[in-house]
Amino acid sequence: MTSSAKPGHKVINEGNRREGHTSGIEYNGWTITSKKTSICNSQDLDRLQKEIGIPLPEMIFGNNEVSIRNKTGFELKYRAEDALQLVDKTSESNKHIKVAYAKEWGKKRLNHENIKDVIKPYDWTYTTSYQGTSGNQFVNTDKDIDIERLKRLDPILYYDENILFEDELADNGTATLTTRLRVMPTCFFLLLRFFLRVDDVLFRINDTRIYHEFGTDYVIREYTSKEDHYNSVRAQLPKKVSEDISLLTDPNWVSTVLPTNTQTIEKQMAIVK
Structure with missing residues (x-):
């Protein structure tokens, strides 16, 4: 998918990937940007681990940032550090996974020593309910995201994907936190997705959707969380002569x-003025 801008739109394209590349667009009073840099160096990792208080994911892009700002002062940001601050660091953090699945791991693929290595005094799946960083107040609402509008084949003024962190869970699956956003002539939409796959155990997806129609004075934020047993998801793979399980690595299909x-839904809105 390509990005383009019409007359009157300002395209942002600054810096480079090594030092930090920022792309984005200014449109209708909004400045929407995505900064991408290289993976954290040892100095960054030491600082982040000290501030967050747990071992970090294998790949963390701690200097990446997605920002949505309005000239009125409204702002939303998405950063790995803020998301990891919400990972459960208590001794009870992995209790339900340990109780429900440790025996199953032992039967299917892991020996007891490996189970001991996996079960750690923090949520080693890095599950986060992070919905963004903002000083603006969000309140409950009955307003819905206009899905039909998003399905329309409107021009894409700006499109971006950004990865905040990723971990392979000691070769037992994957945990990722990513953003996707697009700006159309009538609205913008952002998806923040935490995707978890623990092989032979479970799938979990926590999604935050941000939506705004230009000309309105509010932003909608919708949060959903859903999960299911690994085998239940695998059973829904398309039936083929030669079974292909690659779809299990595709968050969109899952x-x-x-x-x-199984999902929980929270709908909120913030006034932009």
């Missing part, structure tokens, strides 16, 4: 098959 009756 999201479509996770049961909606």
